[in-house]
Amino acid sequence: AQSVSQHNHHVILSEAASLELGCNYSYGGTVNLFWYVQYPGQHLQLLLKYFSGDPLVKGIKGFEAEFIKSKFSFNLRKPSVQWSDTAEYFCAVNWGYGGATNKLIFGTGTLLAVQP
Amino acid sequence: DTEVTQTPKHLVMGMTNKKSLKCEQHMGHRAMYWYKQKAKKPPELMFVYSYEKLSINESVPSRFSPECPNSSLLNLHLHALQPEDSALYLCASSQESYNEQFFGPGTRLTVL
Numbered sequence: 409a410q411s412v413s414q415h416n417h418h419v420i421l422s423e424a425a426s427l428e429l430g431c432n433y434s435y436g437g438t439v440n441l442f443w444y445v446q447y448p449g450q451h452l453q454l455l456l457k458y459f460s461g462d463p464l465v466k467g468i469k470g471f472e473a474e475f476i477k478s479k480f481s482f483n484l485r486k487p488s489v490q491w492s493d494t495a496e497y498f499c500a501v502n503w504g505y506g507g508a509t510n511k512l513i514f515g516t517g518t519l520l521a522v523q524p
Numbered sequence: 525d526t527e528v529t530q531t532p533k534h535l536v537m538g539m540t541n542k543k544s545l546k547c548e549q550h551m552g553h554r555a556m557y558w559y560k561q562k563a564k565k566p567p568e569l570m571f572v573y574s575y576e577k578l579s580i581n582e583s584v585p586s587r588f589s590p591e592c593p594n595s596s597l598l599n600l601h602l603h604a605l606q607p608e609d610s611a612l613y614l615c616a617s618s619q620e621s622y623n624e625q626f627f628g629p630g631t632r633l634t635v636l
Contacts, residue, residue, distance in 0.1 A: 440623075442624060444627075450629075451614070451627050451628060451630060452567070452614070452616075452627040454624050454625075454626070457624050496564075498566055498567075502621075502622055510621040510622050511569055511572060511580055511621070512569070512625060514566035514567055515566065516565075516566055517564070517565070517566050519564070
């Protein structure tokens with residue numbers, strides 16, 4: 409079955425520290441990859457996405473992610489976090505080119521707390 | 525307009541009540557979704573509408589009944605809910621089913 413795993417459930421960092429959050433998906437084929445963020449009390453927002461092309465994608469707020477096909481991974485990075493990055497981060501994957509039964513599978517999420 | 529709007533923001537209902545959640549988007553998206561989210565958990569897919577037709581029902585109990593009156597609107601009719609149905613109900617839309625989804629702010633539902 410299709411699945412998405414996020415290894416870090418809870419991460420605590422100090423401001424200016426570097427961030428890397430892991431995301432792996434169950435198997436290959438054509439994949440579309442996403443990272444979403446949910447700030448406290450706010451709705452889910454798209455941070456970045458990968459469909460094809462350059463495997464290093466840049467998103468909003470200084471985030472980037474690297475798609476490594478051989479490792480079935482799509483890790484999220486930020487060189488220097490800020491207190492305002494405190495949020496829950498979800499990796500999500502859908503397989504294929506759509507169709508009526510295509511759906512997005514979410515990872516379990518990583519709660520990031522940035523200490524000032 | 526790049527928003528998905530949901531009403532109401534909060535809803536408290538008894539187990540015998542009937543209520544509806546509403547979702548609207550004006551981005552011309554052809555796929556719309558209902559998700560359920562419990563605290564500190566990822567969204568769980570409930571229903572997918574593609575081109576106004578129900579394409580996925582994730583074995584959701586019949587006390588939840590979706591409706592897509594037109595390409596911009598999505599409703600979720602609720603009847604005889606249980607306390608364990610209390611959660612944040614999220615609506616989302618996307619251009620096609622494989623594109624990025626845009627999420628609404630959700631309706632916080634409490635079932636007493």
